[in-house]
Amino acid sequence: MNKNKNKKFRSLTFSVAVAFLSLSATVLIIANTLQIYFNICTQRDLIAGRQKLIAQEAADTVKGYILEKSEFLKTAVKVGKLINTDKSEQKLVMEKILGFNQAFRQVVLLNSKQQQILRQSRLSNLLSGQLTEQIKKRGEEILPEVLQGKTYISPVYFDSITSEPLIIMGVPVKDSLGNFQMIVLSEINLKFMWDIVNPIKAGENGRAYVVDSQGALIAFGDIGRVLKRENLLHLKEVAKFVSDSCAYNEGKIKMSKGIMDTCVATTHAHLGTPNWAVMVETPIYEAYAPILSSLNLAAITMFSCFGFSIVASHYLSKRITRPIIHLRDAAEKIGQGQMNTKIEHESFDEIGQLAEGFNQMVEDLQKTTVSRDALIKEVHERKNAEQSLEQTAEKLEQANQELKNFVYIASHDLREPLRKITAFGQLLEKSLGNKLEGDDAENLKFMVDGADRMSQMINGLLTYSRVNTQSQPFQTVDLNKTVKELQKFELSVVLEEKNAWIEIPSPLPCIEGDPVHIRQLIQNLIANGIKYQKKDSVPEITISSKPAADNMVRIEVSDNGIGIVPEYQNAIFTMFKRLHTRSEYEGTGIGLSVCKRIVERHGGHIGVESIPGKGSTFWFTVPRAKELIIAEIS
């Protein structure tokens, strides 16, 4: 109970609310996590598919742009008169090529030995030299390609002034028999490709750009970066394309740093010819916008549900614990004695039943028990009665003690004057002797006898009182020894006078008691047995013992005396009770009272069994000697 008192109070309402909340939160988190996970998987695939589609479309557009130029060149050299014609015709064809699209910056006609026959340019002659240098540089790679009838496309190079990206596109010029005659090379400004790359949208803020096989940026919305001749090999997706442009792009969306140095979802599509790739990047926040939106929604849902869970847990915990709190309050009130307390229950569930049961219990309690105040009152009254009883007992004890003291003092103090009366009476009787006449001598004799008897009575009283006042600590008393000593000293005279004998059929046991009082007890009983005899009969005293209950021993002193009629057998232990006159048997009527008092002091009982005319058996019980008990136990 104290242990529980020391423990901290833990609110059940709080515990129930927390439990409910924890449960709700766990369910919510698990459900939302699963939903988010599957959503992310689905959305990721969708984003990847969309991104790949955009990249492929962009690649097709860029490729279409290059193919358009290539096809135009091929058509122009087929339709235009370039073989076996004068320069003006050739010049016209080349001017038409230039005029076809601003992207054609310069056109050069080379013979089969790769010597320049004619050049037409959008640039002034002063600035046209860069193409000549490029043709010289790449001459070896141009011829094999065009001899196979293919369109030659050079790697990207940049204009020395404007830094605009350029390529050389070359097509063979064949005669009607299909023999190779000349080469038409055109310098194409990829700047004009920017206009088709710019509108390529990858979402709201996505970007598309084109890189060549070296990772150089050749088309991008921010042309400044193209003009700076940026190489994007440091970007993962670009590096992947450059390292293995033929690798199959599995179309998985990847997150990496993008061209704007931000985290993007990126993919690329390879053009094939030319060996470029279109990179498509969507800012990660946009690419994952549906996922973020779904996460947002999930978060809103979760927080809303969590909010509702808080309210619900509060409501439910209150609903569950409110009746219990009512029960507790009611129990406290009842504990304070307000027995008319009732619990008002709102629900008809188990708790409702509990409340009803509690009310019933209180009702029953009211019927079957007194109120606490009544109980306190009763206890108080009982305590008062006990106190009164104790006080009375104390007073009684005090009175008893005073009486005992009085008896002792009276008997002790009365002996001296009485002895003087007796002694002086006897002296007076001797001195007056025959001088006295008539009744005077007899009266004097009566007086001496009376004084003598009174002395005996006082001695008896003194003995009686000494049982309580002059006692010795209990010790082992050997009854055989006691009887022998009595025979030898106190009873020797009377035994001899009456020729009485004492028989002890079997040795008497040792007992635990006051040796003086026990000796007094046995002496009185033997003396009584010798005294109350028929005339001329020889007193025979038999002393025997029997075991009694509660470690007591029963001692029986039997005689062959006159016996006691049954109606007086109980009265004989009363003080001064005599069944015979003094003339029949001398005595004071105190002896058996003393015996009774000694036995009672030893915690035993005393009694008599007698057949008048045949004899009596006085018995008493006293504790057995401790040694005997220990010996028996061991």
Place this chain on the structure above:
Amino acid sequence: MKMRIKTEVIFAILLTFCFFGLNGCNKKKPRVYRIGIITGTAAYEEIVNSFKNKMKELNYRESENIEYDLHLANNHYEEEQILQKFVSDKVDLIFAFPTDPAIAAKKAASGTNIPVVFTMAGIESNDLIESILKPGGNISGVRFPNTEISAKRLEILKELIPNARRVYLIYDPNYPNAIVALDCLNQSAPELGIELVKETVNNLNDLERVLNQRGQLEDIGIDAIFILPELLTQSPKGFEMIMKFANEKKLAVCGAMPFTSENGAVFSMAPDRAEMGRESAIIVDKIFNGVPAGEIMVVTPGIRLIINYDSISKLGLTVPEGLLDRADMIIGQ
């Protein structure tokens, strides 16, 4: 009991509204940028419009997050006044064109943190930028491709009028672009067998006087007129004087800016103004997004060749078919 349930329901609703409310309270008031635009040419509309349109595409919308303060400077004094105003107004950026206002803007903005974006400005023979790749300072923009255009124009003139030997150059020597162009022409002319007849003028009166003087000569000594990229001869009044003279003397005029071919020159060859406006806007956007102007590479715009077929026909000339093919625009026919 009912009251308690009501309280709990209200609490739940409030909680939900708070959550949704907080979710939607994160919108910031957009910053409003102010751009001071200074132009030295009256023919600014195409550039400014394409600039504004591109800015709009880039999410800068007037009355929302951008304000433009456009001024036309007719002379250096006005230039200074306008630029001082921009500086004292602490505009976020100065957009200046062509060359003179751009140079003045750079000077005015030095010592401030106002970036300058130029367009149609020559970068040769002046200290506008350090290099095309890295212009330096707090400036970037779209260059006027003077070197690419000037010699080519002379080549086209020769193609159009193969007999032309003496080409008349009348120009304001104080305009930097003219000098650069002149250098290119000096290099190209001998190869083409052309003699450049040069005459400098400082103002419109000067121009009128010089033209009158030449017009009064028995042999005017020129076969065609070549307009250099500078403002005096390409001002409406100045060009009108030149065209009047050319028409009287039946001379072909080789124009620079598009308006010249629209107003009688046989052809003009100039950067694409719309493109210059668009590219300038892209640079401005970069600057507003934190890229230092000096780090942004100078852009070269595309060049447009406009041929006035009518003017050529009037002069009895034949336009080569190849030249017509190469033209971006042909006026007349």
